[in-house]
Amino acid sequence: MLAVIATVGRYKKGELIYQEGAIADRVFNVITGVVKSYRSAGNRRQRIIGFLFPQDIIGLADRGRYVNSARAITPVTLYRIPTAALEARLHRNPEFDYQVICKLCRELREAQQHAFLLSKHRAVAKLSLFLQMLETQQSSEGRLSEEILVPMSRADIGAYTNMSSEAVSRSFQELIRRRVISIRERRHIKILDRAGLEDIISEIRGSSKSMSQPLPRV
Amino acid sequence: MLAVIATVGRYKKGELIYQEGAIADRVFNVITGVVKSYRSAGNRRQRIIGFLFPQDIIGLADRGRYVNSARAITPVTLYRIPTAALEARLHRNPEFDYQVICKLCRELREAQQHAFLLSKHRAVAKLSLFLQMLETQQSSEGRLSEEILVPMSRADIGAYTNMSSEAVSRSFQELIRRRVISIRERRHIKILDRAGLEDIISEIRGSSKSMSQPLPRV
DNA sequence: CGTTCAGTTGATCACGGTCAAGCCCAGTGG
DNA sequence: CCACTGGGCTTGACCGTGATCAACTGAACG
Known part of the structure; x- marks a missing residue:
């Protein structure tokens, strides 16, 4: 395993793990917690590249420098692996390589999925797809639950889906109004109508269900 | 090299190379030409994941099935490599692995770059970044030229940048109006004002240069 | 030459960005 | 224990951008 040549690091919520442009002398392997990987796009507006969960690797570099920054959004523990040691192994250990x-x-597939998400036009569609991604992430981690846990802030969701936090909020409300999801304590989401969610993701104009049972305020 | 266990394939412009969902029994390595990798997003609207140039690998699979389709947009030649043979080598050849x-x-970096592009708000900014990407692609291939070659259609650019072909067209016209680029025969683009292009990409409201020399029709 | 499809241009309108105000909740200190 | 405060979140109003529909031009093809 990677652990052999690694040290363990602990970070509290909000702490910086590494910064874009710094010399990339280690890669990281998340053990527990959630990390956001982002780029500060000049005008103090930050774009989130991805959220990283246990088992994920971060710290990819281009010409020896980190290409983006990483920050803990929950308490985080991770392995720190010196790149030197890693490279040495890469050349002589096929199993490990694999x-x-x-x-x-x-x-790569996640980055492409992200691009796919960003190419949705309607805000509710983006948010719905985001929720679906969170769910598959969590179910693949074995955390089989009725509820989806949303560890990141509305602003972070916005920085990932490329919409304002206001739009995120409004879209959540719309999903609730349409009885597609319900929210408990702002961080726990339950999907009530999976078919409805799918419809919204595929950007069908008006879902058949929402036609048959009229909703308030439309 | 890969070539040892591969056969060569030839495709004409517009021809399908493989289809999303089909059993993934080979991967491909582009030799010449340009390929688009895309997903048909339900309502006959196709989203382009990426454009692939010589040296690029295509045919990534998830659980034995291709995750997207690929089509030649120019005449294309490529190596076809049976996945079985590839996997066998992966386990025993470290150099190759690397x-x-x-x-x-x-x-991966390209996919993230794509996501970055998609997260631009203004249409001209997206198109400008797209042109810049094309240029770096072509200069890295040694094709050092004054002009950028645009082998794909406006519709394809739209499907990649997530805008209508009309918006692509309009954005091209705006870049011309602002004297940032010039176009010859619709496929050959020359960058006249690199600084201006950078400004537009970073989504600065009004470029200083365009302020100093007033333009028609603004 | 005619047909067809890519590309351009014009007009209209909905969506979401932005600014602004208010709300809710957690954390803090008295 | 409670009041205070600040930040995250929600809601409202307004407006600009680009999607959409539609008409037209131009180029490539037989």
Whole structure:
């Protein structure tokens, strides 16, 4: 495993793990908690590249420098692996290589999924897809639950889905109004109507269900 | 090299290389030409995941099925590599592995770049960034030229940048009006004002240059 | 030459960004 | 224990941008 050549790091909520542009001398492997990977797009507006969960790798570099920053959004523990040691292993350990390749493929598919999300036009569609992604993430982690846990803030969701936090909020409200989800304590979401969610994601004009049972304020 | 276990394939412009959902028994390595990788998003509207140029790998799979379709947008030649043979090599050839990892990292960075592009608000900013990406792609391929070659249609650019082909067209016209680029025969673009392009990409309200020299029709 | 499809241009309108105000809740200190 | 405060979140109003529909031009093809 990676652990052999690694040290363990602990970060509290909101703490910076590494900064864009710094010399990339280690890669990280999340053990517990959630990390956001982001880029500060000049005008103090930050774009979130992805959220990272246990097992994920962060710290990819281009020409020896980190290409984005990473910050803990919950308390986080992770392995820190010196890149030097890693590279040495990469050249002589095929089994190990293979695992890295698999993780890269996974990350690649997620980046493409993200691009797919961003290419949705309607705000509710983006948010719905985001929720679905969170759910698959959590179910794949074995955390089989009725509720989806949303560890990140509305602003972070906005920075990921490329909408204002206001729009995130409004879209949540619309999903509630349409009886597609319900929210408990702002961080716990339950999906009530999976078919409805799918319809919204595929950007169908008016869902058949919402036609048959008229809703307030439309 | 990959070539040892591969056969060569030829496709004409517009031809399908593989289809989303089909059993993924080979991966491909582009030799010449340009390929688009896309997903048909239900309502006959297709989203382009990426454009692929010589040296690029396509045919990534999830659970044995291709996750997207690929189509030649120019005449294309490529290597076809049976996945079975590939996997066998992956387990026993570290040097080879390393190359695959590098290509995956590159593709990953491109996917993230794509997501970054999609998260721009203004249409001209998206198009400008797209042109910049095309340029870096072509200069890295050694094709050092004054002009950028745009092998794909306006509709394809739209499907990649997530805007209508009309908006692509209008944005091109605006860049011309602002004297940032010039276009020859619709496929050959020259960048006249690199600083101006950068300004537009970083979504600065009004570029200083365009302020100093008033433009028609603004 | 005619047909067809890519690209351009014009007009209209809905969506979401922005600014602004208010609300809710957690954390803090008296 | 309660009041205070600040930040996250929600809601409202207004307006600009680009999607959409539609008409037209131009280019490539047989």
